Amino acid sequence: MSKRIDVKDLNVYYSKFLAVEGVNINIDAKSVTAFIGPSGCGKSTFLRTLNRMHEVIPGARVEGEVLLDGDNLYGPGVDPVTVRAQIGMVFQRPNPFPTMSIRDNVLAGVKLNNHKISKGEADVLVERSLQGANLWNEVKDRLAKPGSGLSGGQQQRLCIARAIAVEPQVILMDEPCSALDPISTLAIEDLINELKDQYTVVIVTHNMQQAARVSDKTAFFNIAGTGKPGKLIEYGDTPTIFSNPAEKATEDYVSGRFG
Amino acid sequence: MTSTLTPVRKRSALTKGQLPKAAPYIVLAVALVLGAAILALIGFNAFGWGIVSAILFAAGLVGWSLVVEGSRKAKDKLATCLVVGSFLVALLPLFSVIWTVLVNGIPGLLDPGFLSTSMNGVTGAFDNKTVEEGAPLVGGIYHAFMGTLLITVLATIISVPVGLLTAIYLVEYGEDRPLARAITFFVDVMTGIPSIVAGLFAAAAFFAVVGPGTKTGAVAAVALSVLMIPVVVRSSEEMLKIVPNELREAAYALGVRKWRTILKVVLPTAISGIASGITLAIARVIGETAPILVTAGFATTINTNVFSGWMASLPTFIYTQILNPTSPSNPDPSSVRAWGAALVLIILVMLLNLGARLIARIFSPKTGR
Numbered sequence: 050m051s052k053r054i055d056v057k058d059l060n061v062y063y064s065k066f067l068a069v070e071g072v073n074i075n076i077d078a079k080s081v082t083a084f085i086g087p088s089g090c091g092k093s094t095f096l097r098t099l100n101r102m103h104e105v106i107p108g109a110r111v112e113g114e115v116l117l118d119g120d121n122l123y124g125p126g127v128d129p130v131t132v133r134a135q136i137g138m139v140f141q142r143p144n145p146f147p148t149m150s151i152r153d154n155v156l157a158g159v160k161l162n163n164h165k166i167s168k169g170e171a172d173v174l175v176e177r178s179l180q181g182a183n184l185w186n187e188v189k190d191r192l193a194k195p196g197s198g199l200s201g202g203q204q205q206r207l208c209i210a211r212a213i214a215v216e217p218q219v220i221l222m223d224e225p226c227s228a229l230d231p232i233s234t235l236a237i238e239d240l241i242n243e244l245k246d247q248y249t250v251v252i253v254t255h256n257m258q259q260a261a262r263v264s265d266k267t268a269f270f271n272i273a274g275t276g277k278p279g280k281l282i283e284y285g286d287t288p289t290i291f292s293n294p295a296e297k298a299t300e301d302y303v304s305g306r307f308g
Numbered sequence: 309m310t311s312t313l314t315p316v317r318k319r320s321a322l323t324k325g326q327l328p329k330a331a332p333y334i335v336l337a338v339a340l341v342l343g344a345a346i347l348a349l350i351g352f353n354a355f356g357w358g359i360v361s362a363i364l365f366a367a368g369l370v371g372w373s374l375v376v377e378g379s380r381k382a383k384d385k386l387a388t389c390l391v392v393g394s395f396l397v398a399l400l401p402l403f404s405v406i407w408t409v410l411v412n413g414i415p416g417l418l419d420p421g422f423l424s425t426s427m428n429g430v431t432g433a434f435d436n437k438t439v440e441e442g443a444p445l446v447g448g449i450y451h452a453f454m455g456t457l458l459i460t461v462l463a464t465i466i467s468v469p470v471g472l473l474t475a476i477y478l479v480e481y482g483e484d485r486p487l488a489r490a491i492t493f494f495v496d497v498m499t500g501i502p503s504i505v506a507g508l509f510a511a512a513a514f515f516a517v518v519g520p521g522t523k524t525g526a527v528a529a530v531a532l533s534v535l536m537i538p539v540v541v542r543s544s545e546e547m548l549k550i551v552p553n554e555l556r557e558a559a560y561a562l563g564v565r566k567w568r569t570i571l572k573v574v575l576p577t578a579i580s581g582i583a584s585g586i587t588l589a590i591a592r593v594i595g596e597t598a599p600i601l602v603t604a605g606f607a608t609t610i611n612t613n614v615f616s617g618w619m620a621s622l623p624t625f626i627y628t629q630i631l632n633p634t635s636p637s638n639p640d641p642s643s644v645r646a647w648g649a650a651l652v653l654i655i656l657v658m659l660l661n662l663g664a665r666l667i668a669r670i671f672s673p674k675t676g677r
Contacts, residue, residue, distance in 0.1 A: 100561065102557065102560060102561060105556070105557060105560060107483050107484075130560075130563050130564070130565050131563070133560060133561055133562070133563040134562070134563025135563075137561060137562070138557075138561035140554060140557065140558065140561075142554060144552070144554040144555055144557075144558045145558075146555060146558070146559075146573060146577075147555075147577060148573075148576040148577055157558075157559070157562060157564075158562035158563065158564070160572075161559060161562065161564040161568055161569070161572050161573065162562075162563065162564055162565075162568065163568070208558070211558075211562065212561070212562070215562055215563060
């Protein structure tokens with residue numbers, strides 16, 4: 050149920066502005082990959098190209114290839130909607146649908162696409178997804194209540210449940226813990242550890258300790274200066290990146306000398 | 309028992325002088341009495357009494373505060389007086405209108421048959437009898453009420469799809485394209501169209517297409533939708549704009565198509581605002597007189613077919629009853645009917661506004677734990 054991602058010579062543009070340049074990276078299936086780097090270096094932009102979400106912004110486009118188990122996401126005739134159904138995403142700020150109950154939020158991916166689902170199947174899917182997001186015990190008695198009534202950490206886990214309910218191959222997380230307190234962050238990190246048994250997880254984080262705790266591999270992005278494109282500086286096993294990086298810039302960043 | 313309590317002081321060192329709590333009331337009473345006295349000298353009237361008292365009250369309270377509390381508090385009091393004063397000035401016409409319409413309209417409304425009969429066959433002779441011999445008032449507004457209802461409903465049916473779809477195009481697909489900017493510009497222009505021009509447009513359009521002299525409820529509905537569409541577009545556009553982009557992205561990330569996202573995520577999130585915007589647009593056109601006069605004409609009989617024949621409506625009913633009383637020698641019964649119709653119209657608009665609030669509450673995103 051998980052696929053690998055290989056990126057070849059990817060350039061990301063916002064209209065004429067080159068935001069990310071020349072990224073080559075191979076992301077293993079069933080692993081957690083963390084993207085770290087200073088603000089504005091293009092980590093989130095790059096992450097959004099992995100499920101063609103960046104196209105939502107007018108003028109954004111890419112050059113290069115992103116291969117999902119060998120299939121190019123940007124090949125001719127590829128429907129971005131199909132891509133997004135396979136590569137789910139969790140955003141920086143929890144964004145449950147305010148008009149829907151907790152249960153309907155989990156089922157959103159199914160219901161919004163008008164797929165018919167029996168009540169029994171729906172119950173199973175809701176329980177499995179919420180279990181998968183470590184939220185079931187907290188909300189099982191109030192599934193009909195609005196999702197916006199939950200705490201920030203619970204809402205974020207609800208969004209994760211919503212993402213895994215459509216059974217994607219890959220889950221992208223864009224700073225999923227930056228709006229959360231330490232306890233909720235811990236809950237999400239535990240969850241990421243469990244998710245990697247089934248899914249390929251890619252996480253953008255500002256928190257280097259978090260990258261060190263949850264990821265198998267780490268990619269360090271950096272930017273030469275304002276207006277210059279972001280670049281992938283170094284990519285390797287997390288322990289290597291944090292203890293013995295090859296690049297000086299990486300060492301400066303992970304040791305807290307800048308950024 | 310020895311006490312180590314500090315001696316109770318009259319005043320805290322942290323406060324300056326303070327006016328007593330009843331100060332505004334004292335000043336108000338004095339201002340009212342003084343105002344009455346001054347007005348008595350130059351000839352009393354209630355309006356002047358209110359103005360003079362208000363000025364005296366503001367001056368007295370601010371002056372007293374300046375002496376006792378210092379200039380900062382005095383400025384605060386002055387600002388409060390100005391804000392409350394402006395509020396009262398703004399409310400005065402509203403209450404005056406409601407009061408006048410209530411007082412004049414209730415006799416007509418209480419008249420039996422007022423809501424259930426039309427003006428069919430009611431002639432000046434009946435009204436003369438009512439005035440001279442005390443016979444009961446005959447005739448009513450049923451035809452006009454039905455006309456207003458049907459014309460407005462038809463106008464709503466025309467404008468809501470057009471307006472809502474335009475707003476969806478502008479917000480979801482426009483992306484600042486030339487077409488979107490042109491539409492925004494022309495919607496703004498349409499907002500400023502005088503209602504009589506909208507009426508003439510609809511009349512002329514139907515004259516050209518259907519034939520000269522076409523005056524039906526449908527023509528009036530078209531005229532009203534010309535007035536309604538820009539309002540619906542504007543309010544729906546604002547409501548769609550405030551739907552957070554994060555919700556759209558959340559839906560896209562689940563592999564939901566754009567049109568489904570709009571239909572099932574964006575619209576439900578904004579529906580309460582859209583619904584109340586539509587209701588307010590209806591309230592805006594329900595009282596239009598001029599465009600209906602030139603498009604639907606005027607009728608004294610019940611006509612529930614919007615596609616044929618002249619049609620009455622509440623505003624045109626009021627207009628004709630006042631301007632051309634049924635009995636020119638005894639216009640009083642006509643004016644009672646006109647005030648009654650005005651009251652019904654105001655009640656309709658108020659119900660629509662209440663309905664808008666109710667809709668907004670029913671559809672608004674649920675909160676709660």
